[in-house]
Amino acid sequence: MRENVSHSYAELQRISGEWQNVQSSWHDSTTDYFANNFWAPLEDELTDYIRALENLADVIEEVRFLTE
Amino acid sequence: MAQVVADREAIQEFRQALLTLAARLQEVLAAVDAGIARSETSLSLAEARSRQRVYQLRNELDYCLSAAAYGYPVDCSSLYYALDQAEEYLNWVLALKRRFNDALRWYDSTRNRLEKLLTHQLSQSIAFLDRRISALEAYHATQLLETATAIAGSGIWQLMGAVPALLRRSQAGLNKALGDVGEEIAAVILSRRYGLQELPFTQPTHGFDRVFAAPGLPVIVVESKTSSRGKLRLRQTNKGQQASPGWIADKSVRMADPNSTQWSPVNERIGRLIQEMGAQNVPSLAVVTDPARRVADVYARDAAGGWTLLEGEIRVDDYADEEG
Secondary structure: OHHHHHHHHHHHHHHHHHHHHHHOOEOOHHHHHHHHHHHHHHHHHHHHHHHHHHHHHHHHHHHHHHOO | OOOOOEOHHHHHHHHHHHHHHHHHHHHHHHHHHHHHHHHHHHHHHHHHHHHHHHHHHHHHHHHHHHHHHOOOOOOOHHHHHHHHHHHHHHHHHHHHHHHHHHHHHHHHHHHHHHHHHHHHHHHHHHHHHHHHHHHHHHHHHOOOOOOOOOOOOOHHHHHHHHHHHHHOOOHHHHHHHHHHHHHHHHHHHHHHOOOOEEOOOOOOOOOOOEEEEEOOEEEEEEEEEEOOOOOOOOOEEEOEEOOOHHHHHHHHHHHOOOOOOOOOHHHHHHHHHHHHHOHHHOOEEEEEEEOOOOEEEEEEEOOOOOEEEEEEEEEOHHHHHHHO
8 A cells, every 4th residue: 555655646646746847838828728727727636636545545554464 | 918928838737737646546545445354354353252252261261160160170361371372462453444444534535536637537527727728828839938838928818819820821821720719718807807617627629618507507519719710610510500409408408417428527517508598598609800900799698598688899899908
């Protein structure tokens, strides 16, 4: 379960890096539209999801002790 | 003149990164689902075993206490201790189960939101980026770039300047690029000059060029054309002329059909809205851009099925001045 948290963090960092790369070279009026309507909601939801996943992973780790 | 500097390759890479993200998240979601199922099983088994252990120890303790009451020389202290331990373990399991369920509720709510976003908005994001890439490719085609990595100038305004160069090239190979230019111009004119609001949708290959809305008009279908003579020429199809009620009705059915290549969640909503309104009640506009003269004409379909010129000779450069 921990590796899923790591993978998700890695994906968030990767896509954020790609977005910063695009932002540095895309400066027309459509950039803001895309940023506000597509990128920002995705980044927010992804961040919330990873936090919830991390919390769940902590509990699941404890559950795993039950079977060990 | 508005400035646009956009790196086509960076946008393409970001587009690919979005698709990769969606695929990898699907893998994570599936793996987490499996982990949740295993944990639920483990918790249920642990709870059942703990309850059974507590039940057994209580019986043994009762038996021991009864024996002591009858005068048998028995020591029940070890059973007291074992029962305490078993009850403590059961309480720990139950507390862990409650924490697990709380964590699961939180996770499920974020997962649902994320999945919804990936399902509904990802296709729109990709379509949006595709349109930008197409516009930039059209610009690229003019070979006005001095470097391959930086594209200087505004999307459509620079494209307009580049169109004469495009026209000198092979027409067949440039039809798509010109279509993209026309669509961009139509979108800007309709939104800025007429105050229409563009509705994001997944643009199919053989469907509507753009879809707009206005107060009281939830859907307006827009066809954009480029013509060196500024003439409106709409293609005849086996469902009627482009942007005619029959053609719109046919497209709306395809957009709402999950088996169609024109389907997407957002397209389905627009398709169903058109069906509810009735295709004959959906306004249609056509914008014809003359790239050589840098003007555009806007037509509206009238009740008789003909096309009325709403406004002609709109100078597209005027909008470049507005943008400063």
